[in-house]
Amino acid sequence: xxxxxxxxxxxxxxxxxxxxxxxxxxxxxxxxxxxxxxxxxxxxxxxxxxxxxxxxxxxxxxxxxxxxxxxxxxxxxxxxxxxxxxxxxxxxxxxxxxxxxxxxxxxxxxxxxxxxxxxxxxxxxxxxxxxxxxxxxxxxxxxxxxxxxxxxxxxxxxxxxxxxxxxxxxxxxxxxxxxxxxxxxxxxxxxxxxxxxxxxx
Numbered sequence: 096x097x098x099x100x101x102x103x104x105x106x107x108x109x110x111x112x113x114x115x116x117x118x119x120x121x122x123x124x125x126x127x128x129x130x131x132x133x134x135x136x137x138x139x140x141x142x143x144x145x146x147x148x149x150x151x152x153x154x155x156x157x158x159x160x161x162x163x164x165x166x167x168x169x170x171x172x173x174x175x176x177x178x179x180x181x182x183x184x185x186x187x188x189x190x191x192x193x194x195x196x197x198x199x200x201x202x203x204x205x206x207x208x209x210x211x212x213x214x215x216x217x218x219x220x221x222x223x224x225x226x227x228x229x230x231x232x233x234x235x236x237x238x239x240x241x242x243x244x245x246x247x248x249x250x251x252x253x254x255x256x257x258x259x260x261x262x263x264x265x266x267x268x269x270x271x272x273x274x275x276x277x278x279x280x281x282x283x284x285x286x287x288x289x290x291x292x293x294x295x296x
Contacts, residue, residue: 096123097150098163099137101130102296105200105260106160107147112252113164115289117173123149161193164249178249185244192239192250199232199257207264226268229261233270237277247287255284263295 098114100107114120128137130146140148141158148158149166157163168178179193180186202225209222236254243250258281261268271278284290 096152097140098123098125099128099140099148099150100125100146101127103263104146105204105256105295106197108259108293108295109160109252109256110147110149110163110167111293112256112289113167113178113249115292116178116247116252117167117170117175119167119170119173122172161197164252168249176245176247178247178252180244188239188242188244189248189250192243192248193253195232195235195239196250196253196255196257199229199236199254200260202226202229202232203257203261203264229268230270233258233261233274233277237274237280240277240280251284255281255290259285259290259295 098107098110100111111120111125114123126136128134128146130137130144133144137146137148138144140150140156143158145158147160147163148156149163150156157166165179167173179189205225206222206229209217209225236258239250240254258270258277261270271281
């Protein structure tokens with residue numbers, strides 16, 4: 096399998112963590128791409144030109160991190176517990192937490208791209224709205240984490256990727272302020288080998 100990714104992408108990091116949690120990393124060739132270069136190899140795998148994109152051994156491309164994570168979680172050679180239950184209320188808890196984390200990543204990425212716009216094209220109103228939405232998302236994370244089953248699910252992974260991306264791109268956001276429980280959880284989990292090996296750069 097071939098994974099197209101970039102070191103700063105929280106979505107690609109999610110996939111790389113799942114691959115390590117499922118002991119599948121050695122089966123995946125990780126290929127770094129520039130999403131802004133309209134790389135022919137990336138566009139062949141994903142017409143949207145986004146990462147991550149995973150090309151399976153039979154040539155079938157998969158894209159969008161939830162799809163790729165679901166595939167790896169169900170892979171017959173994968174090891175360890177399921178990261179997303181296949182049925183029941185716990186499945187929806189995990190998927191809801193994943194959606195919250197993905198949404199927080201979307202907002203943080205939007206703020207990153209907004210900041211990179213040329214002078215005169217910035218929208219303070221849009222950026223302010225996104226920051227407010229991001230703060231609400233972070234406020235909701237600890238209750239979501241407390242509802243999750245087990246110590247590591249796709250929900251946990253997505254939320255930690257979102258928080259680390261905020262730290263990486265928006266250290267001024269100060270998400271730890273007033274959120275001691277979330278900060279403590281984050282501190283405890285970031286030493287996990289799959290997370291340490293994929294920290295954003």
